[in-house]
Amino acid sequence: MSSIPSTAPREAAQFIKDRVRTIDDWPQPGVQFRDITPVLQDRRALRTLIDLFVQRYIDAKLDAIAGLDARGFIIGPILAYELSLGFVPIRKKGKLPYRTLAESYELEYASATVEIHEDAVKPGDRVVIVDDLVATGGTMMAGTRLLKRLGATVVEAAAIIDLPDLGGSALLREGGVPLYTVCEFAGH
Template sequence: MDYFSETIKQAIRTVPDWPKKGVMFRDITTVLQNRTTFRKLIDAFVHRYHGADIDAIAAVDARGFIIGSALAYELNASFVPVRKKGKLPFDTLVEDYELEYGTASVELHKDAFKSGDRVILVDDLIATGGTMLAAARLIRRIGAEIVEVAAMIDLPDLGGSKRLREEGLQVYTVCAFEGE
């Protein structure tokens, strides 16, 4: 694990039994509240993608917006929000995905990208991968290329990063919590 990874991982607060018993919730607010750690988080992504010819950062509603907007600014790329259904005011594409109990949907403006745009898809955490996979499908439907799917945290025991890789996506996370 590198310097950035260890610093970020140590700054993440774990809240046991929230929002329900048995869940170890990874609270990123402690990273965001510490100006030095937050800067290191954004720097980890900037160092990875600097010089990678990125056109846009697409970020998943809502915590992905925090990382994605700062990263877009630093990479001089556009910022595209992938929203929960019903939040975007213009013509959209919608993608449904499975939750533990039911389904949910994300949407993207139809004109969010030009065909061939090179995109990094960002969220705060990869758990089961459902939201990221739905967002990736939307981006691909528009004709943009996903260079990589990126998140601050991977929870590999939940299988999301593996699922994303099986769909042909490159995955990068700053840190992981395995079996914890």
């Protein structure tokens, strides 16, 4: 993966960023929510987004794509399909029906727990974990820890948006998790 640039091609990244909607004071005052639904609704934007991820990972020799509940479930399965891989859901606590491992973490305005089926990946599997954005990095770190507890190698964490001012991308990189994002937004 070292020969792959760490950022998306500028024109495509800007095309995606221009379609992300910002909603002020949601879900609470002071939060700027970055809404990806306009990207998903625009057929060209969705195709561009998926193509960026596919081109990045086409030669990465992956075994699976893992997606974080809930918006990682939108991009993750599409990417897995395009790469002819399986998809591994990492869900909020209490949503998976089989035996699970759990990991708790802090969000920018709450705390939560995610779970993974204990047989979701095999030791040595090479996995990319995806979500819509990286804020504080808690969800992505928790998902990464779950995959590693099962013996998988997390090749990279990937997201559409980085919110670097919230510290999540720095936390991931300091924790040894390579990170790829398509675009970033300053502020909260």
